[in-house]
Amino acid sequence: xxxxxxxxxxxxxxxxxxxxxxxxxxxxxxxxxxxxxxxxxxxxxxxxxxxxxxxxxxxxxxxxxxxxxxxxxxxxxxxxxxxxxxxxxxxxxxxxxxxxxxxxxxxxxxxxxxxxxxxxxxxxxxxxxxxxxxxxxxxxxxxxxxxxxxxxxxxxxxxxxxxxxxxxxxxxxxxxxxxxxxxxxxxxxxxxxxxxxxxxxxxxxxxxxxxxxxxxxxxxxxxxxxxxxxxxxxxxxxxxxxxxxxxxxxxxxxxxxxxxxxxxxxxxxxxxxxxxxxxxxxxxxxxxxxxxxxxxxxxxxxxxxxxxxxxxxxxxxxxxxxxxxxxxxxxxxxxxxxxxxxxxxxxxxxxxxxxxxxxxxxxxxxxxxxxxxxxxxxxxxxxxxxxxxxxxxxxxxxxxxxxxxxxxxxxxxxxxxxxxxxxxxxxxxxxxxxxxxxx
Amino acid sequence: xxxxxxxxxxxxxxxxxxxxxxxxxxxxxxxxxxxxxxxxxxxxxxxxxxxxxxxxxxxxxxxxxxxxxxxxxxxxxxxxxxxxxxxxxxxxxxxxxxxxxxxxxxxxxxxxxxxxxxxxxxxxxxxxxxxxxxxxxxxxxxxxxxxxxxxxxxxxxxxxxxxxxxxxxxxxxxxxxxxxxxxxxxxxxxxxxxxxxxxxxxxxxxxxxxxxxxxxxxxxxxxxxxxxxxxxxxxxxxxxxxxxxxxxxxxxxxxxxxxxxxxxxxxxxxxxxxxxxxxxxxxxxxxxxxxxxxxxxxxxxxxxxxxxxxxxxxxxxxxxxxxxxxxxxxxxxxxxxxxxxxxxxxxxxxxxxxxxxxxxxxxxxxxxxxxxxxxxxxxxxxxxxxxxxxxxxxx
Numbered sequence: 140x141x142x143x144x145x146x147x148x149x150x151x152x153x154x155x156x157x158x159x160x161x162x163x164x165x166x167x168x169x170x171x172x173x174x175x176x177x178x179x180x181x182x183x184x185x186x187x188x189x190x191x192x193x194x195x196x197x198x199x200x201x202x203x204x205x206x207x208x209x210x211x212x213x214x215x216x217x218x219x220x221x222x223x224x225x226x227x228x229x230x231x232x233x234x235x236x237x238x239x240x241x242x243x244x245x246x247x248x249x250x251x252x253x254x255x256x257x258x259x260x261x262x263x264x265x266x267x268x269x270x271x272x273x274x275x276x277x278x279x280x281x282x283x284x285x286x287x288x289x290x291x292x293x294x295x296x297x298x299x300x301x302x303x304x305x306x307x308x309x310x311x312x313x314x315x316x317x318x319x320x321x322x323x324x325x326x327x328x329x330x331x332x333x334x335x336x337x338x339x340x341x342x343x344x345x346x347x348x349x350x351x352x353x354x355x356x357x358x359x360x361x362x363x364x365x366x367x368x369x370x371x372x373x374x375x376x377x378x379x380x381x382x383x384x385x386x387x388x389x390x391x392x393x394x395x396x397x398x399x400x401x402x403x404x405x406x407x408x409x410x411x412x413x414x415x416x417x418x419x420x421x422x423x424x425x426x427x428x429x430x431x432x433x434x435x436x437x438x439x440x441x442x443x444x445x446x447x448x449x450x451x452x453x454x455x456x457x458x459x460x461x462x463x464x465x466x467x468x469x470x471x472x473x474x475x476x477x478x479x480x481x482x483x484x485x486x487x488x489x490x491x492x493x494x495x496x497x498x499x500x501x502x503x504x505x506x507x508x509x510x511x512x513x514x515x516x517x518x519x520x521x522x523x524x525x526x527x528x529x530x531x532x533x534x535x536x537x538x539x540x541x542x543x544x545x546x547x548x549x550x551x552x553x554x555x556x557x558x559x560x561x562x563x564x565x566x567x568x569x570x571x572x573x574x575x576x577x578x
Numbered sequence: 579x580x581x582x583x584x585x586x587x588x589x590x591x592x593x594x595x596x597x598x599x600x601x602x603x604x605x606x607x608x609x610x611x612x613x614x615x616x617x618x619x620x621x622x623x624x625x626x627x628x629x630x631x632x633x634x635x636x637x638x639x640x641x642x643x644x645x646x647x648x649x650x651x652x653x654x655x656x657x658x659x660x661x662x663x664x665x666x667x668x669x670x671x672x673x674x675x676x677x678x679x680x681x682x683x684x685x686x687x688x689x690x691x692x693x694x695x696x697x698x699x700x701x702x703x704x705x706x707x708x709x710x711x712x713x714x715x716x717x718x719x720x721x722x723x724x725x726x727x728x729x730x731x732x733x734x735x736x737x738x739x740x741x742x743x744x745x746x747x748x749x750x751x752x753x754x755x756x757x758x759x760x761x762x763x764x765x766x767x768x769x770x771x772x773x774x775x776x777x778x779x780x781x782x783x784x785x786x787x788x789x790x791x792x793x794x795x796x797x798x799x800x801x802x803x804x805x806x807x808x809x810x811x812x813x814x815x816x817x818x819x820x821x822x823x824x825x826x827x828x829x830x831x832x833x834x835x836x837x838x839x840x841x842x843x844x845x846x847x848x849x850x851x852x853x854x855x856x857x858x859x860x861x862x863x864x865x866x867x868x869x870x871x872x873x874x875x876x877x878x879x880x881x882x883x884x885x886x887x888x889x890x891x892x893x894x895x896x897x898x899x900x901x902x903x904x905x906x907x908x909x910x911x912x913x914x915x916x917x918x919x920x921x922x923x924x925x926x927x928x929x930x931x932x933x934x935x936x937x938x939x940x941x942x943x944x945x946x947x948x949x950x951x952x953x954x955x956x957x958x959x960x961x962x963x964x965x966x967x968x969x970x971x972x973x
Contacts, residue, residue, distance in 0.1 A: 233931065235916075235924040237661070237945075242925065269889075275691045278716065278889050279925035285893055286929055294716060294889060298726070299688070301697050301711025308733075312726035316717055488711070489698025512659045517921060521666065522695040524657050529702060542659060 156436075157415045161396040162374050168392065170257065172382050176205050177259035185329050188264035188284065191458045193272035193297055193480045197341035197385035197467070198321070202329035206382040207264060209280070213244040215256045217432030217546035225251065226547050239276045239515045240547040242283065249287060263288050266328040268321070272297035273457070273485030274518040293324040297480040303491050305481045313477035335472055341385035342469040348379055349461045351393035356462055358400050359450040360503050363420035365403035367410040369449035370439040373430065380458030412443045421446030422567055425499045427453045427492075427526065428511040428519050431543040434551045438543075441553075441560050449509075451499035453492065456484035463495075485518045493529045500534045506567045508538040509560075514550045537570055539563035587809035588783075591802060595786035598793050599835070602649055602672070607640050607793050608680050618741060620708075621678060622685040623669070623693055624830040625887055626859040627712055628731060628874050630758050633796060634750040635738040640681060641792025641856060644668040647834040647949040657699070663919040664947045665831035666696050673704060683708035683741060685734075689830060689887040690922050708741055710734065716889040718879045727878060731871045751870035757796050759863040764803040765791070766858060769850065771807060773907040776847035777817040778810050781825075782839045784848075791857050818845075821967040824909045825851040826900060827927065829885050831917035833946050836953050841913065844957040845964030849907040852885060859883050886922035897933030904939055910967045913960065914943035940967060 158166075179186050187204040189195065191211065199206050216222040225247025226240050232250060234243050248254070253261045267285055269292055271277030278294075285292045295316050298309045322333050355375055359368045366372065375396060383389040403409075409417040413436050424442075426449045431438050442449065459465070460482050468475040484492065496508060508530050512520045527538040541559050544550035598606055611617045618637045622629070629639040645651065645668030653674040654667035672678050684707060686697035697711035713730055715723030739745040765788060772779040787806045791799040823846045825838075832853065841848060864877040884890065884899035904912060912934055916923035927943060934941050942963045944956060 233928045235927065235945075237919045238921055238924050275689075275694070275887075276921055276925060279886070279922065282890065282896065282929060283925070286896070286932065289893070292891075292893070294891070296716040296723075296889070298713045299694055299711055301686075301694070301713065308726060308729040312715070312717075312722065315722045315725070319719070319722060320717070488701070489695055490701055492698075493702075514659075514661045517662065517695070517919075518691040520659050521662060521692040522657070522699050523659065525699050525702060540659075542661075 156413045157411055159399060159411050161392070161399050164392060164395060165374060165377055168378055168383065168388055169381075173255050173257045176207055177255050177257060177261060179205055179262040185265040186262050187266045187268045187325070187328075188281075189268040190271045190277050191380050192274065192277075192483045192485060193270040193295065194380065194384070194458060195268065195270050195295070195321075195476055196382060197338055197345060198317075198325070198476060199268065200341055200385055201333060201337050202325045202331045204266070204325065204329055207261065208381055209245045209284070210241050211381055212248065212255070212261075213241040213546050214432050216244050216248060218435055219256065220433055220548070222433060222546035223548040237515070239280070240545050242276060242280045244546045245280070246283060264290055266290060266324065267292040268295070268325070269293065270295040270297075270321070270480065272480045272483050273299075273487075274516075276518070291324060291328055293321050295321050295480070297477075297486060300481060300487050300491065303488050305478060309481055310474055310477045313480065314473045317473050317476065338472045339469040342467045342472055342475060344387065344390055345385045345467040346469070348384065348389040348393040349459075349466050351397040352376070352379055353462050354397050355393070355400050356451070356455065358404055359448075361404055362423075362504070363407065363409045364423065364448050364450050365400050365408055365410060367412070367417075367439075367443075367449050368455060369426045369430065369452035370412075370435070370442070371410050372449070372452055372455040376455050376458060410443075410448055412439065414440070414443070417443045417446070417448065419446050420448050422564055423448060423450045423503065423505045424507060424509050425449070425451045425496055425503065425505045426509050426511065427496055427523065429454045429457070429513050429516060429545055430511060431551045432546050433548040434553065437553055438551075438556070441557050445560070445564050447560075447564065450503040450505050453484050453496065456495075458483065460484055460487075460495075489522050489526060493526050493533075496526065496530050497533050500530065500536055505536065506571075507536040507563070508534075509563065510538065510540045512540060512542045514542060514544040515547065516545060537563070537566045539566070585813055588806065588813055591806045591809060592783050592786060595783075595790040595802065598790045599786050600648065602645060603677055604640065604680070604793060607638055610638050610795065611680055618682040619680060620683040620685060620738070621681045622712075622856075623687060623689075623696070625687055625689050625855050625885060626714070626882075627685045627687050627856065628734070628878075629796070629856070630751055630754040630864075630870075630874060631731065631735050631738060631746065633754040633757065634746045635742045637682075637738065637742070638795060641854075642669060642672065642678070642684075643792065643830075643832050643854070644948050645671055646832065647836070647951065649949075661919055663692060663831050663917045664949060665917070666692050668948065669696065670699070670703075673700070681707065683710070683738070685710055685712045687712045688714050690920070692921075693830070708737065710737065714878065718891065720876070720879065724872075724875045724879055727875045728871050731874060735871070748870050752866045755864050755870055755873065756866045757800075759866065761791065761796050761800045761803075762858055762860060763863070764800050764807075768803055768807060769858070771811070773849040776820070776822065776849050778813070778815050781842055781848035781851070782835055783810075785835065785838055785853060788854050788857050792854065818842075818847075820845050820847040821911065821964045822847045822849045822907065822909045823963075824849065824900065824903050824907060824912045825853070825915060826912060826930070827886075827914050827916035827920070827923040828853045829855045829887070829923070830920060831948050833915055834948060834950055837915070837946055837950065837956060840953040840957045841960050844961035846913065846960050849909050850903045852883070855883055855885060886926035897930045900930055901933060901937045901939065904937075910940070910971065911963060912939060912941040913963070914941060916943070916945050918945045918947050940970065
């Protein structure tokens with residue numbers, strides 16, 4: 140199955156961007172979702188705004204609510220290169236230059252008409268489901284949105300795994316919030332009575348998609364890796380982290396994706412990049428931290444031009460960590476939602492995050508760790524330099540550190556990042572040469 | 579009628595508080611620990627930990643609020659990226675430089691992602707020190723957030739009992755609650771006195787006296803506040819033609835002492851603030867009868883300060899604490915001072931400003947770092963603010 144397709148973007152007519160068939164399929168899914176969202180005022184559908192980490196999509200669907208994820212909107216605006224103007228707009232109306240640019244992109248977008256990627260206006264949410272995990276900023280973000288939308292807001296507070304474990308106290312606390320606050324609020328807003336069996340059915344579907352996602356991610360253990368688990372991985376996580384977990388669409392997408400990757404695996408092919416098939420795999424990296432979205436392709440190109448493929452990344456675990464065995468469990472529907480929220484990457488303590496990265500480097504036979512430290516994301520970034528040292532110490536593999544931002548183009552310095560990456564690749568070469576000489 | 583004896587009494591208390599403030603080796607806490615075998619010291623960071631439980635274990639709660647403007651950060655910068663507040667850098671510096679080598683445990687409260695991640699860093703960097711991320715509920719219902727919090731308190735109580743080698747009893751916690759009730763009342767009295775006569779209790783002095791409570795045993799600190807109040811009440815100090823402001827946003831990384839002095843020098847009496855919130859986080863007395871953990875939980879849920887680190891479930895209530903603080907203290911305006919890169923304070927600020935605007939309360943805003951050196955821009959801004967308040971008041 141050779142499914143790579145060349146498309147021509149309207150933004151860069153002279154440049155052909157190559158996309159996998161799975162990417163095109165996902166694009167259709169996203170477009171359909173945005174249409175469903177923006178047509179809500181006509182169809183009468185109710186809208187729940189919520190977040191990616193701690194996304195309770197299965198529960199939301201039990202109330203026939205349409206899910207709107209402000210981080211995903213910010214990412215779309217970053218990729219479409221309009222987030223910079225939104226960030227500036229938010230700063231103009233009083234938001235600090237120091238804070239999260241996802242928040243400012245969202246606030247700025249609202250100030251400029253709240254236009255979705257399909258060119259239509261986003262509907263105001265009927266409910267803000269403040270289910271968040273692993274990031275303090277989310278809490279303030281929805282307080283800011285509540286001030287604007289003046290709609291009902293309900294919180295699900297996820298405790299932090301500071302001691303590296305999920306305790307009964309944490310799960311009980313979350314289940315109680317779900318039973319006493321979240322579910323009654325969603326019932327009231329939607330007018331739909333909660334049916335736990337309906338939730339179980341969605342959770343069963345989630346599990347199927349999660350199985351296939353893990354098989355896709357773990358295909359990168361093969362040499363050469365058929366996927367890029369960071370830049371490509373961001374496409375792969377889109378449906379399951381967004382509005383599709385628990386749906387037939389997600390099952391179909393991840394089965395299709397797995398088959399596509401298995402085909403590449405069978406043919407010994409590397410990842411598809413925007414410029415076509417990647418050349419020879421020269422470096423295998425693990426990446427920690429989110430990408431920069433305003434220069435996403437430029438950033439990616441710096442890797443694949445050098446034959447560097449990302450074989451595992453932490454960012455693709457920010458909406459759920461599935462590759463260490465967790466699956467949504469329909470037999471304990473509310474507890475499983477709690478455990479899912481508790482286990483997402485940024486809700487894990489720094490020692491746990493280090494353990495994960497070390498395990499990735501060993502299991503995926505990576506050459507080292509690259510950290511992209513995000514200026515306005517302390518949840519990820521605070522402590523990353525210590526993580527880098529620890530990972531180096533425990534694996535003996537070199538690490539490197541670059542800085543950029545999520546959706547603020549002012550903080551992407553291409554020359555600096557390229558220089559750092561080139562030096563890093565030289566470091567890996569030297570390390571290999573030394574190892575070969577010693578052998 | 580300013581008697582030299584009273585001036586001297588004030589100066590003595592303030593000098594002692596200042597010496598404690600400047601001592602980055604925490605000598606008094608070291609001496610407290612050395613005075614009796616087996617004593618232990620538990621450090622904690624802003625905003626709030628239940629110090630009663632530490633005290634009940636016969637341990638000294640030691641507030642760590644960064645290194646201030648006198649600490650040169652040499653190692654701490656190597657642990658952090660470019661864009662981050664300064665308190666984690668200087669706290670790491672305190673740790674790496676051995677200034678906290680006598681501390682047996684560290685608590686990192688739920689305030690923001692930076693302090694949260696610092697809890698994991700501490701575990702890695704100081705593996706022999708007990709360290710705990712101290713989580714608190716954002717749900718304020720007794721049988722939901724309350725139960726969660728009681729269980730968290732129970733774990734802390736168990737851990738500290740284990741560290742001591744003897745479980746902490748209910749009676750010990752009740753006695754500690756009583757000691758902290760007295761201390762909180764004295765801090766409230768001090769704040770009320772300053773709100774009434776800010777020229778008698780300058781903000782920098784009040785800050786130093788309250789801050790001494792971070793390093794002193796609670797009983798000593800209560801005595802210090804009593805001494806200070808007695809001394810300043812017996813003294814007559816010059817009254818300036820200043821306006822009255824509430825200072826907000828300063829609940830974690832502390833502003834330099836010079837910044838607090840500069841505000842008053844430029845024409846703004848600080849009549850309320852959110853500095854060192856741990857000393858008055860719980861509003862009113864905590865019941866010293868019955869189940870002590872439940873009492874601490876109820877106080878946290880229903881009688882604790884509002885701040886950016888907490889979720890406000892009721893939109894109508896959002897920011898009203900600040901309006902009430904302005905009315906209670908007779909303030910004429912609000913100064914938003916936030917540490918650079920402080921997510922909670924800076925994300926919260928626009929919402930609070932909207933509330934103040936609706937209430938017709940003037941405000942200004944600036945940022946600082948704990949080691950900010952240049953006060954001239956802040957003096958100019960605060961001075962202009964004071965002038966404008968006087969002009970508006972006259973109008």
